[in-house]
Amino acid sequence: MTVETIVFVILAVLFVGSAIMVITRRSPVLAVLYLILNFFSLAGLYLTLQAQFIAVIQILVYAGAIMVLFLFVIMLLNLRDEERLTEKISVRKMIGVGLSAAVLLQVLYVLGFSGSDLPVRDVARAEELGSVESIGKALFTDFLFPFEVTSIVLIVAIVGAVILAKKKLD
Amino acid sequence: MLTTLVPLIVLFPLAGFLFLGLLGTRIKNETVLGLIGSGTVGLSFLSAAWIFLSMLAWDAVDRSFSVELFPWIASFTGTPSSFSSSFAYRIDQLSILMTLVVTGVGFLIHVYSIGYMQGDRGFWRFFSYMNLFIVAMLNLVLADNFLLMFLGWEGVGLCSYLLIGFWYTRKFDVGGYKPGTAFTNDAAKKAFVVNRIGDVGFLLAMFLMFDRFGSLNFDSVFGAASVLSPGNVTVFWIALLLFVGATGKSAQIPLYVWLPDAMAGPTPVSALIHAATMVTAGIYMVARCSVLYALAPDVLTIVAIIGAATAVFAGTMGLVQNDIKKILAYSTVSQLGYMFLAMGVAAFGAGIFHLMTHAFFKALLFLGSGAVIHAMHEEQDIQKMGGLKGAMPVTFWTFLIGALAISGIPPLSGFFSKDEILWKAFSSDYGSPILWFVGAGGAALTALYMFRLVTLTFEGESRYDTRALHPHEAPKTMTVPLIILAVFSVIGGFVGIPESLLGSNALEHWLEPVFRPANAKLALHPHDPELIEYVLMAVSVSLAAAGITAGRTLYLKRKDLVEQLQALFVRTYKVLWNKYYVDEVYDAVFVRPTVRLSESLLWRGFDVGVIDGLVNGSAAVTAKLGQWLRRIQTGVAQVYATVFLGGILLVLTWLLFR
Amino acid sequence: MIDLHTYLGLSATGFILGVIGVVTRRNAIIVFMSIELMLNSVNLTLVAFSSFLGDATGQILVFFVMTVAAAEAAVGLAIIIALFRNKQTVNIDEINILKW
Incomplete structure (x- = not known):
């Protein structure tokens, strides 16, 4: 086992484990914290793929901004009673879990049977790609237009959020 | 140019x-x-x-x-x-x-x-x-x-x-012993529906023509028909169906019933449409299709019989009516009968000639009656008139000219055209003495009812409230057309003076090229002036004169005789007054059964049961199905997500194991 | 050397865990978090492909996904706030009026 494999296994276990914790916690606050852990492990996985920029952004935007927003909302709503929301096991949920498991099995089945002609990773190339320089170049040249459009998306989202969260529409 | x-x-x-x-x-x-x-x-x-x-x-x-x-x-x-x-x-x-x-x-x-x-x-x-x-x-x-x-x-x-139906808010008297009134709209609808029956005949004739000859152009149809032998069944049906159309438009038996009621319209309308022009469309159409009729001699006989029968039948009804316009309407039906009689005996030129002169004097008579109605403030009952001669001289004299013309007094226009028809009815290869006899009898009737009308309206005592009503002559815009039409009623016949009266019969010669193909098919034998023609002429003129004298005497001096006659023939009078109950018969035989059938079967049975049933039934089925299917929509997003997941699984399975 | 399969399998596992969260949980906020989980699992797939195929497009796409996720989080949380204000609950079993 190389160091790399060990690191990957640790991160993968963290990733799956925290994900399971997210969907099983009764308290939303706990779920948020596990989700942050999940995002950190994901950032680590990005690093094993030499995607440094994405890894940093993952922590800054997701773990930093979005999750804080979640926590803020949970605190704001003051969901004390909601914490005791008991989860009932129903036929519908069983079916949902069963179907999900079936889909996962199918995907894993496909992956297990795919051939040996897989692309081989060129670490140096990947390192070059994942750099801020390379991503920045791509964003401001080939993807300039979609990049600018995201600004409109964000503006609309802000306006929409403000309108929705207002007490009364007038 | x-x-x-x-x-x-x-x-x-x-x-x-x-x-x-x-x-x-x-x-x-x-x-x-x-x-x-x-x-x-x-x-x-x-x-x-x-x-x-x-x-x-x-x-x-x-x-x-x-x-x-x-x-x-x-x-x-x-x-x-x-x-x-x-x-x-x-x-x-x-x-x-x-x-x-x-x-x-x-x-x-x-x-x-x-x-x-x-x-x-x-x-x-x-x-x-x-x-x-x-x-x-x-x-x-x-x-x-x-x-x-x-x-x-x-x-x-x-x-x-x-x-x-122009005065759609007004009511009018339908006549007979039914003093109840109907709206002018009802008369308009009656005219429209009865005409539609005739139009079906016209349409069927056109379909048949197109089916057999492949065209509706006059030249093509006549050309294609003229190669067929006389009595051909196709031509027979075409000619008969066209004649059905003509009976509707030209108010002949059995479809004449709309014309008397059509008098509910303004009087100029009666003059223009229901006397001078539209009702002659059937005559014109038969004349235009003379070739077809020449090839269907049986239909010609039918036309002649219908025409002669209508001439007398309508005349008898006109005899007892009291509405000034109704009398003229029955007179119109009767005169149209004469024209069809002419068509039926293959005297197309004579029919058109009478059409023309009739347009003059009948328009004149209607316009004159309009002037009278105007002066009497919308009163149309001639029993409530009388003595208008002095108050409206122009109307009286022109009306008298019109009445003389329609009665067939020489040398007014009606004499020439009517006499031409009667002579042809007698002498033509397709005519017969019976037709002449019926026609001459009708001519006497015409004179009688026309002079009953003239006498009751213009002569004798005033039978209206002279203190309340002061009749006066119509304005210039009305009298000038009357005078012009009167002039034409007098001289209009001179274009068709027959050879026997040393004329040239110019109109007939003018029209001859149009009817030449038909005449060639019919192989008519021309008649030279004979003694019998003069005899018949004298007889018909004296019949007319007798009718005039009878009308004047009966209704001016011997009113008691009229009452005695009415008492003597009380049943006949009642039948005539009720117009032979034809409207009632039509009502009972056609109108009511149709209404009842429509109501019970078509409306309650088919429309409500089948059509509405289908519509409501499909709506009910859809509603039931919807009631059931809407249970799928639970409103819980997670159910939708689960179903979505099932869909994904199916697609993946298909992709994997196809 | 970890191969592409491992990353993809990991990503699929994360995604399905998100799906299970979405279809089973009653708390709207946790459902929302499960959606974030699904989005991130997809991101892992994209980065893995980008890295293994030597093409930057995958990482650019991840960047855009994150932007959209941020916008979605803002709007989604606003909806939850509005919902809670009206119904005093975030239990999505009770939010089922969008039917019939």
């Missing part, structure tokens, strides 16, 4: 109709409206007269030509079932004569209407309808094919409907 003039004949009144119909309501000045309404018809008359005068100078072969305005319908061109019809007008001796009558008499009646309709709320509407009627009527007479003719045929029917 002349070919551009032809469409103008129709376009002038069309422009008048459009102008009055679209802008008439904004123009408040009746003089302007009346000038536009009658002026356009006058211009149309001038155009037709110009063409006529030019035609006089041409050779007979050049006098017939058609002008195509534009291709109208062209379908399946190049295939065996191709059908094409163009918007084409035909000018020939017959159509130009009809055009002159329609526009000439029409113009005079339009002028008269300016006075008659004065102050009416619908003044502009009246003139726009009248102009539309002239357009449709000209389309009918000028058409170069049956389809265009049918367009005019339906157009005049529409205008007739609109104008009978």
